Each structure stands twice: as C-alpha cells, then as structure tokens.
Amino acid sequence: MKALGIMPQLDLFVVDIRQLRYFVGVVEAGSFTKAAATLNVAQSALSLHVRQLEEGFGTQLLVRDRTGVSVTASGDKLLERARIILKEIQLTEAELTNSVAAPSGEVTIGIPSGAARVLSGPLLESVRSELPRISLKMIEGMTGPLEEWMAAGRFNLAVLYRTAESVGQMTVLAREEFCLVVPPGEPPFEDSIPLADLHAFPLAVPMRNNNVRRSVADVVAQHGCVLDVRFEVDSLSTIINMVMEGKAYSILTPSAIQKEASHGQVRTVKIIDPVITRSVVLAVNPKDERSPAVSAVRKLIPKVVKTLIEGKHWSATVPDRV
Amino acid sequence: MKALGIMPQLDLFVVDIRQLRYFVGVVEAGSFTKAAATLNVAQSALSLHVRQLEEGFGTQLLVRDRTGVSVTASGDKLLERARIILKEIQLTEAELTNSVAAPSGEVTIGIPSGAARVLSGPLLESVRSELPRISLKMIEGMTGPLEEWMAAGRFNLAVLYRTAESVGQMTVLAREEFCLVVPPGEPPFEDSIPLADLHAFPLAVPMRNNNVRRSVADVVAQHGCVLDVRFEVDSLSTIINMVMEGKAYSILTPSAIQKEASHGQVRTVKIIDPVITRSVVLAVNPKDERSPAVSAVRKLIPKVVKTLIEGKHWSATVPDRV
DNA sequence: GCCTGCCATCTCGTTTCGAGATAGACATGA
DNA sequence: TCATGTCTATCTCGAAACGAGATGGCAGGC
Missing domain, CATH: 3.40.190.10 (Periplasmic binding protein-like II)
Incomplete structure (x- = not known):
C-alpha cells in the first residue's frame, strides 16, 4: 500500500473505510460468498480486502472453514470498533448533508427570452413548491447580453444556447430544432x-x-x-x-x-x-458551484425541463445521459 | 466515484479516510500549500480531495482566499466529526496491534545444519529476549528432508536455500558464496x-x-x-x-x-x-502467516541475520531491499 | 510593472480496485 | 470411490483513482 501522504512512512498500514465495511459485511453474513451477494461485490474482492486488514494488523481476524467464517478474538475487537467508526461516518454524512436539505437564500438566473417563454413559469412554480426557502431571481434577456453578464459573474446560473457538440462543463438541458x-x-x-x-x-x-x-x-x-x-x-x-x-x-x-x-x-x-439544431444548456458560475442553494436549483432545473418536454409543453428532446 | 460495494447506488458519495485526513490537515495548516509541505502531498492533490468532499456533501467547507483558507460553518462541523473519526481509527489500530505487541505461544522453525551453525544460537537468544512469551522450537536437518517437512506443514517457518533468482513469496535473508x-x-x-x-x-x-x-x-x-x-x-x-x-x-x-x-x-x-552463490531464504507456512507469534518471529529473523552479517559473524551479504 | 504567494486545473504515469475465471480444499451423498 | 456442491484463495486484466509536476489565474505588496 502506497504511503498515504499524511503518514509518509513506507508500508505503514492505514485502515480504510471500505475495508471496514467489507469486514463487517462478511462477519454479519457469515461467509464471503453470502456477503458478496449482499454487498454486490465480488467474493474475491472481499477476500482480498479482509486479508489486507489481517496483514496490516498482523493478526488473524476470521477463521475460515467450509461453512463460512467466524470471528477470532481480534476480529471481535475490530468488529466492535468498525461499527463505531462506520456509525460516526454515517452521522457525519447525515449532519453535513442535513444542512443542505433545506437550502435558503437568493439565487439569480439569467434566461433567454425564447426559453423563458416555456420555462420561467414552471420553474418559478417548482422552486416555490420544492425549495420554499429559496428566492429565485430570474433575469430575462437576449442571449448576447446574457452571455456577457454571465461571464461577468452577474448571475449564479444561466440558461444559454450552444450549437457545438461540446458544451464543456455545462449541463445540456434540451435540444431544439429551428x-x-x-x-x-x-x-x-x-x-x-x-x-x-x-x-x-x-x-x-x-x-x-x-x-x-x-x-x-x-x-x-x-x-x-x-x-x-x-x-x-x-x-x-x-x-x-x-x-x-x-x-x-x-x-x-x-x-x-x-x-x-x-x-x-x-x-x-x-x-x-x-x-438545424442547438442545445439549451445550463451554466453555473464557478464561484457559486458549491453554494447549497445554487446547487439545489441547479439540480431542479433539468427535472422541470424534462417534465415540460415529456408533457408536450415544449417541442424539444431530452439529451441522453451517458 | 465508483460504486463501493456496500452501497451500490451509483454516484453515492462516501467519505473516505484519506479525504478526512487531508481536510483536517489543510484546516490545521491554514492553507493548502502549507498543508502540502506538512503532509508531504502535492498541493493539487489536497485541493482536489477537499473539493470532492465539498461536492459530495453539497456544501462549501472552506473559504479560500489569497492568504489561505478558513472554515465555513459546515467545515467546522466536519472538522469536529473528522477528528472524532480519525481518533477512533487510531484507537482501533492501537488496540488491534496491541494484541500482537506481546505475542505468545510456540513457533516451530526448520533450519538447515549449515545455517544453524551461525544462526541458531543468536536466534534463540533474540527470541528469548525480545519475544519472551514465545517458545521457539528449532528443528535442524539437512535441506532435503527440511523441504519435504516444510511442504508437509510440519513447521511454521523454515530457513531454506535457493539458487534461482526468483524466490517467490519467501524472504531472502542472505546471500552466500560457496x-x-x-x-x-x-x-x-x-x-x-x-x-x-x-x-x-x-x-x-x-x-x-x-x-x-x-x-x-x-x-x-x-x-x-x-x-x-x-x-x-x-x-x-x-x-x-x-x-x-x-x-x-x-x-x-x-x-x-x-x-x-x-x-x-x-x-x-x-x-x-x-x-557460485545461493540465497538463504525464510519460508512461512501459509496457514500460519497471520499468527501473531509466527509473524513476530518472521520479522525478527532478518534482523538477527543482518546483525550477524554486519558484525562479521557470518560471511554473507544482506540482500538489497527494493 | 514585477514579484510573490496562493489556489485551481490539466496531463500523465503509477497504483489500486473489482469482476470474472479458476483452482484447491473439504464434506456429503450416491 | 466418484461426483457434486460449497466455500475461500489466487490470478489476470481492464477500468478507475491517485498524486506529482507543470502551469495558469488572481490578488496584494513593493
């Protein structure tokens, strides 16, 4: 195992979350094979990871026999500890994501007049109902000025048009034909x-x-x-x-x-x-990418677009997602 | 991020220990650049990993400016949680490795007569002093029978000879010239x-x-x-x-x-x-590889050999370790 | 205007990971 | 005794992840 940076000593063993998850999964299943089915991971991967734990700790954690596995005394200790750690991580993820479950604040979006005609009403309604603590400010305009204002950082988000196949970091919302x-x-x-x-x-x-x-x-x-x-x-x-x-x-x-x-x-x-086709794309101001409110609206817009297209309220196609 | 097995949902974010270590390191250093020096990791790697945390949690954890970084409210929450998790892991590693800090039991080792002449005394003394709870049983013999007995699983460890460059899973202890x-x-x-x-x-x-x-x-x-x-x-x-x-x-x-x-x-x-040269190698019975006692002796033997060679008590060369 | 410090992004080589196949060991039943 | 089933270990290979190093952008200080 490569030196992990924070502890550059060569060959120093550092337990990994994945290994702990696999270990707990195997113990609870009672066999590698059953755990593989439960965890949807190849049995060989489980075998390898548990073995790495054993080699790292320098102690045997499981007793293997033809009926499966049972834990050793060391394995019991690790099982207990691993459960604590995995619980802590679960709580951490819950706590951190909970703070974005109800994002709030103002989000500004620039939108071309054309797209605004089908999208602005439904989007405002969706934001109101699904993100009630967000105040969506929509600025409509022709695309030339919109591009400039977005480049200048005037909006958090912008709906723009592109004819090129490559749209870089932007999300393709829809494709239209002139x-x-x-x-x-x-x-x-x-x-x-x-x-x-x-x-x-x-x-x-x-x-x-x-x-x-x-x-x-x-x-x-x-x-x-x-x-x-x-x-x-x-x-x-x-x-x-x-x-x-x-x-x-x-x-x-x-x-x-x-x-x-x-x-x-x-x-x-x-x-x-x-x-003649073009894409309708969603651009995000890089500075705002990690704002919970902007992130939430950013995730909502494709859904609104998809609903409009599938409900025949917009004659466009939803792009395939690869 | 690939599905990690235990949670096979695509794109589900699972925090990783490395990311937490990097995050804590960056916060404590006050900048990515300083943390890079402290942690011996490229600044770009730290930047990327912290960004992955932020994207995974959907919230900004650090405020970046030209003087470095400071934590956001979410970042403070994560910092607190991360420290708990890393502490738990440290305790886990300490507890698990502590149980092998004083390994005990009987370990059997086969050793050829030739090597036994320089090695058996010092090895027994070293085991007695450094691994006092281990009882080392040394079986001396000619290499032919030793190979057979080791293959039959009669010993936990065996010192053997090899002339081929490749010694497979065995550890090369020394090289001798006839x-x-x-x-x-x-x-x-x-x-x-x-x-x-x-x-x-x-x-x-x-x-x-x-x-x-x-x-x-x-x-x-x-x-x-x-x-x-x-x-x-x-x-x-x-x-x-x-x-x-x-x-x-x-x-x-x-x-x-x-x-x-x-x-x-x-x-x-x-x-x-x-x-004409040959290698003196140490073989381990695969069944015993994870035994703490066998592992401890296995790690001790190369040290004893090295001391003998460097003290001119054995005319052989210590192999380079790559 | 230049220098410095800091962060973000990109490229590329290396490492790690996991799937799938396969082999070995062992127990059971015919 | 042989076939079958179950389980774990190992190997190969393609894909993904990682990190180093280089580079660019930005802002502040001199």
Whole structure:
C-alpha cells in the first residue's frame, strides 16, 4: 500500500473505510460468498480486502472453514470498533448533508427570452413548491447580453444556447430544432421545408449579434443559401406579433412560440436538408458551484425541463445521459 | 466515484479516510500549500480531495482566499466529526496491534545444519529476549528432508536455500558464496581458486539429494568440469571434522564453517570463474502467516541475520531491499 | 510593472480496485 | 470411490483513482 501522504512512512498500514465495511459485511453474513451477494461485490474482492486488514494488523481476524467464517478474538475487537467508526461516518454524512436539505437564500438566473417563454413559469412554480426557502431571481434577456453578464459573474446560473457538440462543463438541458414560423393561413402548407427554399419568405429575425441569428446564418452560409431578411428586431414578442399579424415569417426554436403554436396563432414548419439544431444548456458560475442553494436549483432545473418536454409543453428532446 | 460495494447506488458519495485526513490537515495548516509541505502531498492533490468532499456533501467547507483558507460553518462541523473519526481509527489500530505487541505461544522453525551453525544460537537468544512469551522450537536437518517437512506443514517457518533468482513469496535473508574448505597448512594458499582447478582436491561432500551438492554439481556440469568426490556424508559436522583432520577438502558455504574458520581450524578459499552463490531464504507456512507469534518471529529473523552479517559473524551479504 | 504567494486545473504515469475465471480444499451423498 | 456442491484463495486484466509536476489565474505588496 502506497504511503498515504499524511503518514509518509513506507508500508505503514492505514485502515480504510471500505475495508471496514467489507469486514463487517462478511462477519454479519457469515461467509464471503453470502456477503458478496449482499454487498454486490465480488467474493474475491472481499477476500482480498479482509486479508489486507489481517496483514496490516498482523493478526488473524476470521477463521475460515467450509461453512463460512467466524470471528477470532481480534476480529471481535475490530468488529466492535468498525461499527463505531462506520456509525460516526454515517452521522457525519447525515449532519453535513442535513444542512443542505433545506437550502435558503437568493439565487439569480439569467434566461433567454425564447426559453423563458416555456420555462420561467414552471420553474418559478417548482422552486416555490420544492425549495420554499429559496428566492429565485430570474433575469430575462437576449442571449448576447446574457452571455456577457454571465461571464461577468452577474448571475449564479444561466440558461444559454450552444450549437457545438461540446458544451464543456455545462449541463445540456434540451435540444431544439429551428423551424420556419408561419402566419396562420399562409403557405407553405407542408410539414417541412428545405433550407434552400427559405428565401421565398420575408423574415423578421433578431439582430446580427443574436445567438439565434448567428446559428442559422452559419448554416445558411455553409449551404450556399440566402435568406430574405426584411426586419431585424431584438424583441422576441415583437417578432412573434409580426408573424401572428401576417407581416412576416421568422426562424425560431419551438420554445419561443410554443404557446402561440398550440393556440393556432402561428404554425411551425420543420426545416430540413439540413435540420438545424442547438442545445439549451445550463451554466453555473464557478464561484457559486458549491453554494447549497445554487446547487439545489441547479439540480431542479433539468427535472422541470424534462417534465415540460415529456408533457408536450415544449417541442424539444431530452439529451441522453451517458 | 465508483460504486463501493456496500452501497451500490451509483454516484453515492462516501467519505473516505484519506479525504478526512487531508481536510483536517489543510484546516490545521491554514492553507493548502502549507498543508502540502506538512503532509508531504502535492498541493493539487489536497485541493482536489477537499473539493470532492465539498461536492459530495453539497456544501462549501472552506473559504479560500489569497492568504489561505478558513472554515465555513459546515467545515467546522466536519472538522469536529473528522477528528472524532480519525481518533477512533487510531484507537482501533492501537488496540488491534496491541494484541500482537506481546505475542505468545510456540513457533516451530526448520533450519538447515549449515545455517544453524551461525544462526541458531543468536536466534534463540533474540527470541528469548525480545519475544519472551514465545517458545521457539528449532528443528535442524539437512535441506532435503527440511523441504519435504516444510511442504508437509510440519513447521511454521523454515530457513531454506535457493539458487534461482526468483524466490517467490519467501524472504531472502542472505546471500552466500560457496568456497573450498581447506585443511590447515594444506594448499592451495591463494585467496581464490578457479572452478576448473577444483578437481585436484579430494572432497567430502553431502549426499546426492543434498541442496549444497546439487547447487555445486549443476554449476560444475555447466562448466564442463569434474570433481574428485571421495566421501559422501550426510553429516555436516563429520564433513568438517574430516577437513579439520586433513582427511579431505569440502565445498561449503561460510555459514557452515564460520566458527572453525575464525579459529583457524580450517581455511576458506573463494571459488571463482564463476562464483557460485545461493540465497538463504525464510519460508512461512501459509496457514500460519497471520499468527501473531509466527509473524513476530518472521520479522525478527532478518534482523538477527543482518546483525550477524554486519558484525562479521557470518560471511554473507544482506540482500538489497527494493 | 514585477514579484510573490496562493489556489485551481490539466496531463500523465503509477497504483489500486473489482469482476470474472479458476483452482484447491473439504464434506456429503450416491 | 466418484461426483457434486460449497466455500475461500489466487490470478489476470481492464477500468478507475491517485498524486506529482507543470502551469495558469488572481490578488496584494513593493
């Protein structure tokens, strides 16, 4: 066994929690084989660890025979001591985690207007019901400014968008596909439209620095296509109103127009050849990672998202967890 | 963190002794960097482990700043608990090892006649003084029968010989070189003699199944040499007496004739081209490995051997320990 | 502006761990 | 006597964990 740092003397034996757990488990089961089944560990691993304890202490702890094991006098001493230690550890874990069972305080979250349209209500409700001592401050905005403010540490958490496969340390909440948002009663009437045909529709889209705009523009450029951008507006609700009033089309993700689409106020037509996707991700301010309140909200958000998607309140896909 | 067996739930956090030791060390040092120096562990390792504790408990334990660290309220709780746990472990180790601090009982050891000549007296004395509650039963014999008896489990321990580099689970106590044992006043008078010249001397050597005999015979055969074996005697003292009386020469290791050589009753001449060496090893009966008494004697023997060699009471070399 | 001190992160080689297979020992029943 | 079953010990190998060393970022002092 390698020197463990705190006691650098070579070959010094230091008992380990795992070994104690295995030892107690074996004694209580009465055999390595039964303990293996109970503890869901290979019998050979138990055999090895108990043997390491015996070698470390320089004394035999178990008597082995064909019917199993029984403890020696030394083994009884260790059993008693091990139970005390394991109990202490259990109490420690309970005490330390208990202090985060009811986290409290203020948590700030930045959220893009699009995602906010499906997520802000349910999230606020969930936090209120499940984390009653947490005050969630939600700041909605366009993604450009949100990225900057998050980078500046203005929020504890932020919902952001990413098109790259790699999202680093962030959690992927959902994947969305961009679609053509169509005024009611207007063509096209098919379920999908090729990217190359989008030029036929006059578009109201966000400003050039907008994440949505850049995502789509990149793909369009890559495919040698063009778009008929008539209006550049950094106001999602304005864009949606224009579509509802038949003044323009737009290219958005389902979260942005989930409600209007479900009420028939706009229609969505899938864009294909290629499908344009992006991820909705959750970023955490590294400084706040270990805050119990932030941690709790951070764990709650994916659940809210999953519930929305599975309840067909958001047309997106939940990413696979590996 | 992998499922630890006793709690197979994935990702379940289980505090580890090492982490607690590191945490306490860091808090007491007031900084990771100072703790690293104190604990002889890389600062990055401490940082990582404490962070794992924080992530596992879901709460921040330390406040870090440019002057070092201080504990949070949660950290204080953990510090208190950790000290209790580490103390319990220390007491456990003390209690368990204390029961082997004064091992008692009978220990049997087989020892070849050659090695017994230098080792049996000092070993019995050492056991008597350092392990007063142990009764050491020493059985001397030729190595052939000793090997068989040890294999049959007749002894707890056995001192044996090996010529191969690999000695498996056994402990190497010493290395010896075979030499020509010469009657006083007889040639050769040089300090060393080539193997090829040994045929000039009439030899009294042990019987064919003897370890000594086989070790030398193998090397002689490998070098295309011959020996003039006049007497085959399975009694070491008889062989030595014959040499002392000028009736024969012999080929033995220094342990066999250490006393007679030191009294001028025989001379030793180093055999070269090649030097013939063998190891003196200590074997333990696997069934007895964990007996405290056997373990204590097992640890004592190398010390006795080392003292003999370093005190020039045995012309052999102590093996390097890697 | 530079230096110092401190912590966090990354890479890489080493060590440890556990699963699975297998062998040996022993008792029981046919 | 042989086959079977039960139990423990040992070995191999792939995966995971660990720690050293290097490096970067940040803040304060000179």
